[in-house]
Amino acid sequence: MWCDTSMGVIHNSTTDHAAATSSAPSVLREVAVTVAEAAAALVRARRPEVFGVMGAQVRARAGNSVQSKSTPTDPVTVVDTEAEQLIRTRLAELRPQDAILGEEGGGENGIGGTRWVVDPIDGTVNFLYGIPAYSVSVAAQVDGVSVAGAVVDVAGGITYSAAAGEGATFTDADHSGVLSCNPVTDSSLALLATGFAYSAQRRSAQGRLLGKVLPHVRDIRRIGSAALDLCMVASGRVDATFEHGLNPWDWAAGALIASEAGARVHLPTPDTRGAAGEVVIAMAPGIADDLEAVFRSAGVYDPIP
DSSP states (O other): OEEETTTTEEEOHHHHHHHHHOOOHHHHHHHHHHHHHHHHHHHHHHHHHHHOSSGGGHHHHOGGGEEESSSTTSEEEHHHHHHHHHHHHHHHHHOTTSEEEETTTEEOOOOSSEEEEEEEEEOHHHHHHTOSOOEEEEEEEETTEEEEEEEEETTTTEEEEEETTSOEEEEOSSOEEEOOOOOOOOGGGOEEEEOOOSSHHHHHHHHHHHHHHGGGSSEEEOOSOHHHHHHHHHHTSSSEEEEESOOHHHHHHHHHHHHHTTOEEEOOOTTOOGGGOOEEEEEOGGGHHHHHHHHHHHTTTSOOO
16 A cells, blocks of 8 residues: 555555456446536536636637537537546546547547547536537446446436446445436327437438437437436436437436436447447336437437438
């Protein structure tokens, strides 16, 4: 055991070694939470520095801080890049032998062994405009299956996390507790979250599809962060979510959290990228059978490339 007096931290070499090498979901969960919360703190601090407090200031202050990715409506900010670099640096320190796949920096496509799948800011458009719904997502996958993950609601100050077989929890400044889906049993009363692609062609198809589903549910919400949508199913803030064309970093942590909270989850294979247009679904268990029938009738399970 040794003491780093500059940081006030006592280290136990046995514990540190286990954290660096163990594939136990509980250990990986602790790493995911540590790294995601560190990145969330950076994102929280940097937004007013780069863009000002209100969304109206974005156009005046953005300058070279915002670039486009797949389309002009798909932005990446300097803070996305900074946050992912922080995540990669921390993971290299804590888990040097593991692979990393990140939204901005790319990385390992292979799914063998332990791989960290990270999204430094999920909901970048919300972040850009100052809409308080964006998150940091960090997941650990073993042989392509998510076994641990954390999603931090940056503006809300809530950390959602889960480990395979150990349930899902939330922590905020005042409370912590176990996550559980709503006990809703009538799918016509379900509050549904969804999202839309940056591609105009896919968005158009998604709009037509939503028109078929909407008469069968209570209402819809478009939050703007797939990771938060999945966590809201876990927490009962919505009853179900679906979205086509997500990448692994969008769902790797949130889908595990939803599943561990009791949701029925449908996912693409772990190496499927968003261009394939496959769907990610999470549904509260009491409405899953009925809502699945609605979704299949409407064509929700069909890809929208």
